[in-house]
Amino acid sequence: MVKESKWQTKNQLLDSLCELVEIPSVTHSIGEIKVAEYVENKLRELPYFQTNEEYLTLHTTEDDRKFVTALVKKGTNEKRTVILVSHFDVVGVEDYGDWQEYAFHPKKLTELFYENKNHMPKDVQKDLENGNWLFGRGTMDMKCGLALHMSLIEEACSGSFDGNLLLLTVCDEEVNSVGMRNAAPILLEMAKQHNLEYNACLNSEPMFARYPGDENQYIYSGSIGKIxxxxxxxxxxxxxxxxxxxxxxxxxxxxxxxxxxxxxxxxxxxxxxxxxxxxxxxxxxxxxxxxxxxxxxxxxxxxxxxxxxxxxxxxxxxxxxxxxxxxxxxxxxxxxxxxxxxxxxxxxxxxxxxxxxxxxxxxxxxxxxxxxxxxxxxxxxxxxxxxxxxxxxxxxxxxxxxxxxxxxxxxxxxxxxxxxxPAVNSRNHPRISRVVDHIIGYAKNQYHIELKKQNYFAGLSDLSYVSLDKPASSLGDLTANMPLWDKGYSVPLDVLESLNIPVLNLGPVGKDAHKWTERLDVDNAFGALRDMLSITVNLLLARDND
CATH class of the missing domain: 3.30.70.360 (Alpha-Beta Plaits)
Structure with a gap:
């Protein structure tokens, strides 16, 4: 545990999440820029970044939005690095109707939903009766993941991990992924500048149900592609x-x-x-x-x-x-x-x-x-x-x-x-395969959680922009028939080929992403998951012969 921590206890993490959610960072809004500045400012309060100012950067995208990188190095000569990737933009809140003014005030909205439980959809009533859920736009998708990654960065500042951690949180994931497409070349530059070797890119997008009523919990070794x-x-x-x-x-x-x-x-x-x-x-x-x-x-x-x-x-x-x-x-x-x-x-x-x-x-x-x-x-x-x-x-x-x-x-x-x-998948990568199997066993033995392997995260994610499963040369039928390719839109395919980073997604239990009933299982997120993320990072940083 970090001494005099900011984001390590359950209550601290809950407060951190609520502060993030209270910034209405709808894609393309001024709030989307403000939340990036907020994250940079909060990380700057950590003593590590006051001493190592150059490791924390607020970047500007091609369309004048923002994304943040925060590097914590284990030592000057340490190369092994795990990237923690997240996004801080959210979809709009028009679907909240009469509740819209509370959509970005999760504690108040949750309180109101409990008070009006009998007027909620049946599945929501069930969760209100049986769990500890937090409602609000961005609670599960995906400011919880960002709050957890900030917690991991704070933990890394105390030297807890046997390797480097690099937090990357970006804008525009919900629309065009401008943030991540701009960040990919930065990752390549940082690897050269700081002598980093990327062992893995870890995302914490929430688990997505595969079908209505799906209560299973998943760990993902890839992310689905889309055209x-x-x-x-x-x-x-x-x-x-x-x-x-x-x-x-x-x-x-x-x-x-x-x-x-x-x-x-x-x-x-x-x-x-x-x-x-x-x-x-x-x-x-x-x-x-x-x-x-x-x-x-x-x-x-x-x-x-x-x-x-x-x-x-x-x-x-x-x-x-x-x-x-x-x-x-x-x-x-x-x-x-x-x-x-x-x-x-x-x-x-x-x-x-x-x-x-x-x-x-x-x-x-x-x-x-x-x-x-x-x-x-x-x-x-x-x-x-x-x-x-x-x-x-x-x-x-x-x-x-x-x-x-x-x-x-x-x-x-x-x-x-x-x-x-681009579709990305690391199920056959020895490191990812080993970590997935270990975490599945750990979750079952420690928390009685049955995690199921999934090859592809089906909700789309920015993991698509850290590797390329198919050669760039094989995508000519796409690029030649996309009128905007290199005319205002592109994916840095050569960069993705160079990065070639194994991917993994382990995130919180949530429900109803992009709906007015979006909610997060608080006990899972800031209890079992928080612990499992630390274990996962250490496993990803382990030398392949360990």
Whole structure:
């Protein structure tokens, strides 16, 4: 135990967590910057960082947000280092409704929920009756993890660990992971500057239920990957009074959504773990105002999880499905046109729908209209960004190039939008495998907790940006078809390959992330888990021949 500690006892940790939660650090808000400054200031109070000022840094991201690194070295020549990674941004609180003003006041909100227990959902009532739960935005996702990591850093300052600890806490994990993508090169620089060897990167994201009612507790040796494939459907414009003279983009997009939504052909199974199927995140036409021209341009975009499939395989599968839908559009349109022609004694019109990758469209545009014209379009789109996020900006760019090449229509254009989370997994790494087995045994023997191994943390995490399971050279089908790649968005793939850090996630028991009933099991977090994290760090720091 640290003498005159700040964050070692259960009550100290609870107070620390509540102070963090009380800063409303919604992604892209001023609170997101304030919480980074708060963490840096609190760590600066530790005597270690008053003596070693250069080891504590408040960094600025490319978009003027903040993240923090805090290095505690065991000794001048010690290389072995464990990174403690967390994020301090949270999602919004509109879903709290009448409770919204208390969403960032966890003790008060918890008190109110206990007082109104009978009005809570049934599963929440059960927890209120049987456990010690703390409610509030960010309590489980993931300011508890940050509070625990600050506690570990304080413990490291007293020399408790046989190696170095490096705390890294970042912004923007809930949206684009700008913080972690900016931090990855910093980790590489710090390794060179301070002569560090990264034994592991330890995250403490909360355990996620695999299915409704799942009460199991997990330890994760990896983190699931994610891509955002989109399809721009470019039909043919016409007046609504002559619908068979054109092709409605919404009709095209709806058939794509019907084909891909919850399509289990895209599910991967790795040692019994299954990726959720794709689901639509955006579907809309691209008309800017109401009129009686049909919406001949529309997009649909999907969330898609990946584990071990190659990018080439994923893109090929998406292309085949788009081709299948193109034939279905032609057949459906032809059948309706033929029926209509009988009604009015006319000749039916046929359509032929082509499928392109974005890079094929771009290549055609350059060959046909010249690089200068295409560069001008791209520059104009980027300069008119305004409040558009990366998804909207991507759609705008694909749309403008499709309009330029409208002679190719009707067409479906396959593209990708940010963010990209590479799948990472260390289940076969000897050190991670050894630590996981030890902690599972320790949890059972010491606390009667049955921890289950999971290969992939399914909630997405910044562990994706400390290693690269697939060679960067194998991701060309993704990067070539992501219009914003190196134009405002990128992942430092070469850095991730160089870092190549084994990963592990051990975090608190919580429920209902991103819901108004988000809550943390306080006894687990600041009792058994806090102890297990210290054990885990020591095991990760152990020399491989120990």
């Amino acid at each position: 955002l494939p989109g399809f721009l459907c470019y039909g043919k414009e016409t007046h609504v009074g002559e619908p068979f003279s054109g092709l409605n983009g919404n009709y095209m997009a709806s058939l794509l959504t019907n084909e891909l939504e919850l399509n289990t052909e895209f599910c991967e199974v790795v040692e019994g773990e299954v990726t959720p199927p794709p689901t639509t995140l955006i579907q809309k036409d691209l008309k800017k105002e109401y009129n009686v021209q049909i919406p001949h341009r529309a997009i649909t975009m999907f969330n898609m999880f990946i584990m071990e499939r190659s990018m080439n395989e994923v893109v090929e599968h998406l292309r085949k499905n788009a081709e299948k839908v193109a034939r279905r559009i032609e057949q459906g349109y032809g059948k309706r046109a033929a029926h209509f022609s009988k009604l009015e004694n006319s000749t039916p019109h046929e359509v032929s729908v082509k499928v392109y990758h974005f890079d094929e469209l771009l290549r055609y545009a350059i060959e046909t209209y010249g690089k200068e014209k295409v560069d001008t379009i791209q520059t104009n789109v980027m300069s008119s960004r305004g409040l558009k996020d990366d998804r909207d900006l991507t759609i705008h760019l694909v749309d403008e190039l499709s309009i330029l090449c409208k002679e190719l229509s009707p067409m479906i254009v396959l593209f990708f939008a940010p963010p990209y989370y």
